[in-house]
Amino acid sequence: MPPSKFALQTEVPGLAARRIAADIIDNVLLRRRALDDQLDGVSAHPAVKTLSDRDRALMRRLAATVLRRLGTLRFILSRLLDRGTPTDSQRAETALLLGAAQILWMEVPDHAAVDLSVRLVQADRRAAKYVGLVNAVLRRCARDGQALSEEAGQHVVDVAPWLFQRWSAHYGETTARAITAAIHHEPALDITVKANAQAWATRLHGELLPTGSIRTLLHGAVTLLPGFDEGNWWVQDAAAALPVRLFGDLRGKTVADLCAAPGGKTAQLAHAGAIVTAVDRSPARIRRLRDNLSRLALSAEVVVADADEWQHEPFDAILLDAPCTATGTIRRHPDIGWLKQDSDVAALTGLQQRLLNKAVSLLKPGGTLVYCTCSLEPEEGEQAVERLLAEETSLRRVPVDPSEIAGLDELISPAGDLRTLPNHLARPDPRLAGLDGFYAARLIKA
Template sequence: MSQVRYAPPTEVPGLAARRIAADILDGVLHKRRTLDDQLEGAAAHPGLKTLSDRDRALMRRLVATILRRMGTLGHVLSRLLDRGIPTDAPRAQSALMIGAAQILWMDVPDHAAVDLSVRMVQSDRRAAKYAGLVNAVLRRCAREGQPLIDEIAAQTLDIPPWLMARWTANYGEATAREIAVALSHEPSLDLTVKSDAAAWATRLHGEVLPTGSVRTLLQGSVTMLPGFGDGQWWVQDAAAALPVRLFGDLVGKRVVDLCAAPGGKTAQLIQAGAEVTAVDRSQNRIARLRENLARLSLQAETVIADGTEYPGEGFDAVLLDAPCASTGTIRRHPDVAWLKQESDIILLTTLQRRLLQKATTMLKPGGTLVYCTCSLEPEEGEHAVAALLAGDSGMKRAPVDASEVAGLTEIINSDGDLRTLPCHLPHADPRLGGLDGFYAARLVKSR
């Protein structure tokens, strides 16, 4: 009897992308490695170099979709598996998640999703015995998966329970659910353009948001889009572009940007006419910032230093985008939901308050400090600023007016600080709606 021969994985179109996706998922879920670390830089997955731009984009979307819908995926697969997901073969688990995600949420033919997942397990020594199981379960998923999703539509399984409990306590149950729904959608691509946003929106098949950012649904390699090579724009969520606007006129002013890398806000400050000193403690991150500024033909003084120890003083303005739990960025960085823990917030708040205190010493009297974090947690935003103002810092709040943020009154809290939520800026097409969760306060040094 002749043996069935299977082509090596590298010869099957699309299989390499899925194998790498499985490796990266394992890195996030079992080795606690961030997506950024595995996708970029010296520690990136070596197999990425072998993928075409199309396969690389597929792989990234596949990983993001699984991480974004982890809870729902777990529910569906648990209902389709009589004995639960195999625990002795990690590649079988990955193949099930990868196949189901394609069937349920991606524009991939069901037969291709099933076939490639089966091939994944067949090529793995420990998982090969589960090839028949993977085939049967994914075929059932194609038939029965959507009804299983519909039956839990009112639940928030894709958000870790500790995070959902925090958001419910801080924003109320209804808003917490709106945040969860917003995080379930694949986000758009937001760009900050140097000039003529309307023209770039047309060229990139997007639209200009009220805040001035250009939003587009174009996918694929960002570096291949018009305007990237000649530095006409940079990628920056629309919410992340707001804090710099709070400084007002910056022409000729000396500004220090603490924790500056990768440099989106640094670029904004330079574009606004400021003389910028960009400070970051990481040599690799400063190198990336310099590369970004070079592409944009923008110049700043760059300093590798710990922001809590940087000796600068006499600045007209300080921008402090502090390290935080980043829970406001989950829609763009879905790994955050599964890598962060509540204890991280407590550790980070200590650093944030030290940075805030240091930032006040860098300002000259009358100078402006904008403190911001990409976190939905009040301890990293509202509470940090309240603690600073309660002390003898010589700082006073300068409330934000709606006219400074395109009239979006819903993103200004009762204290006059900026507070954006992922469910803000809704759109008929969910992919074109939403913002990262951001907090920003504007403070002025009175003495």
């Protein structure tokens, strides 16, 4: 992007972060571009690298807060706008969303939130005519927004309607609302450690969860935290760390980790003493997996291949963390509900079934298959396993025992599988609560 477009940013502190946040929000909602892709890597927004670390963190929080609270924000603005949201200027609407989000949920003075949103529309040719409107509406928001936010809680949810309808149908409306409430809070940082978990919890100013993960509210560059360079731990949501526990003792066993990148579960398997073969189709993601294993001083054979076409002699155990809609990670990726569509679920179930069939063919008699997805959709979890069991008579389900998951029996489905939800693991401080939504089933081959 030409530097001239960002010339105004250097004159007003905080404007650059807000302008980039506005671009990113527009790209998510209009162009279906993932939030994380715009923050880092080759497809990142070209101006991200011009921000200081502090402004980069602010920019990310601005974008994420709008996406977490989009339903509520649109409800509030509908009450504050006499003629509705401007239809001929996306930047005007985005400036309103950003301003209202700062007023209601961020530690930004109201006058600064209003002023910087006004400057956003001033700098946009199509939006400039709405300067007065943005100024007036956000001033009203500072006065009446909190009451309207409470009213919104009775009428709207901050998730795409298609997702809420699905969750209500499968889990019940009460649980669906609890899931959406959990999405409001930016999740804490979860860490899996090699050893001395309590000592590391103290050192990282966190708490040791019943499952063995460490949860901390520390934010910022993970690479700068104690123990990272030394390979003492890796970042992994507490729910994502549970499926590997279903294998039991893995010492000396051959294990295939299919769809393995970025490698958190590969690291768990290797650390548990397994002889691991990690397979993933993406060379870029495999490079990240190799880097993680190197930092952690853990070893695995790494293969770049399509798992559903890969050939190998049978393994003692197989972990299949299948590609999915990832709706269970919506706490960490609030753009997911706005990027995905209902049709995406059906599009992925065929791939998941092929991968399951391949996993069965790669499993020794008596071997254990753990299938998991970070999805809340039953087609990608419970129903996929039921279809497989109906087709593969050599398989039987081994239910999860509460003792295997720290006695947290609420995480076990009626069929005996692992099913975590974003509203699980309640805590008095909501910032320390919640889990990614995960499903896992353990199957034994006769």
